[in-house]
Amino acid sequence: MQKSLLLLALALALAVTPAVRAENVTINGAGISLDANKTPIHSVKNAAAIAQLPPGHRFAVPGKLTVAIAGLNVPPLTLFADDNKTLLGSEVDIARLVADSLGLELNVVPTSWEDWPLGVASGKYDAAISNITVTKARKARFDFATYRKDMLGFYVKTGSPIASLQKAADIAGLRIIVGSGTNQEAILLAWNAQNLQAGLKPFTPIYTRDDAAQTLALQSGRADAWFGPNVTGAWKAALNGKTRLAGSVDGGWPKAAHIAVTLKKGNGLALPVQTALNGVINNGDYAKVLNRWGEGVERITASELNPAGLGD
Numbered sequence: 001m002q003k004s005l006l007l008l009a010l011a012l013a014l015a016v017t018p019a020v021r022a023e024n025v026t027i028n029g030a031g032i033s034l035d036a037n038k039t040p041i042h043s044v045k046n047a048a049a050i051a052q053l054p055p056g057h058r059f060a061v062p063g064k065l066t067v068a069i070a071g072l073n074v075p076p077l078t079l080f081a082d083d084n085k086t087l088l089g090s091e092v093d094i095a096r097l098v099a100d101s102l103g104l105e106l107n108v109v110p111t112s113w114e115d116w117p118l119g120v121a122s123g124k125y126d127a128a129i130s131n132i133t134v135t136k137a138r139k140a141r142f143d144f145a146t147y148r149k150d151m152l153g154f155y156v157k158t159g160s161p162i163a164s165l166q167k168a169a170d171i172a173g174l175r176i177i178v179g180s181g182t183n184q185e186a187i188l189l190a191w192n193a194q195n196l197q198a199g200l201k202p203f204t205p206i207y208t209r210d211d212a213a214q215t216l217a218l219q220s221g222r223a224d225a226w227f228g229p230n231v232t233g234a235w236k237a238a239l240n241g242k243t244r245l246a247g248s249v250d251g252g253w254p255k256a257a258h259i260a261v262t263l264k265k266g267n268g269l270a271l272p273v274q275t276a277l278n279g280v281i282n283n284g285d286y287a288k289v290l291n292r293w294g295e296g297v298e299r300i301t302a303s304e305l306n307p308a309g310l311g312d
Helices: 002-020 047-051 090-101 116-122 183-197 211-220 230-240 270-283 285-292
Strands: 024-027 030-033 064-070 105-111 142-149 151-157 175-177 204-206 225-229 243-250 258-264
Touching: 024 230, 030 285, 047 270, 064 090, 064 116, 090 105, 090 270, 090 285, 105 116, 116 142, 116 258, 142 270, 151 211, 151 230, 175 211, 183 225, 211 225, 225 230, 230 243, 258 270, 270 285
Parallel strands: 064 105, 175 204, 175 225
Antiparallel strands: 024 030, 142 258, 151 225, 151 243
């Protein structure tokens, strides 16, 4: 049995790898060319943003904006180039726009989700851009400048009997893949608490960040659904047709919430980063980035500082 599962995992991994590298994908009605998207989109210096930088501020690396980005193959947010070292994706593109606007060179540091909080708080990284949602708890430790709506999606195996996952009662008794420490986990735990009070079965969280392991869990029937960033789920579904959307939820449930550049609290970088983001929103470079990764549906019209988020 164990040998069979290992063989199945290998087969699925081999099936997934070429798909991730596929040159053309269509999600949210937008055609995406990975080959074309290897070319960086640069922006101009934003004099207003540069003037707002704190006098004498010491960046993690002098002359550079050092940004922590999760080193995961989760396109369109992040994916590795052919050298398996260079990160591509919309998160990297947003980081580059901010760095260019501030007159700095971009220094991307691939990291884990668990590493960025301590890294930003300690000054090891100037910022984290890793699909981080604004939450009440996080605002106690960090400053935020928003750049994208947070839309979450439930994805199930194409042949799954599950018709819809939209509310608390829908997840009762299900096994759901979710990231530990994420806002989507917080939503599921809140829903689970409601279900337990109503006498419904608890859901079972499945924690794994490895894409092949997630695929195996869904396709083998050991998980009923995956819950995470909608654009990531849409990408996978478009690549192989093995999964489908079963429902979507605002990332700040029961309210809306946004994804934001995350910075050390009170160090003075939040305002210039917000100004930089509003600059690229207004000059069109921001739209170019989101549109070329199929994320135009999640665009915002202006960046906000420390807005209401999950838990507010």
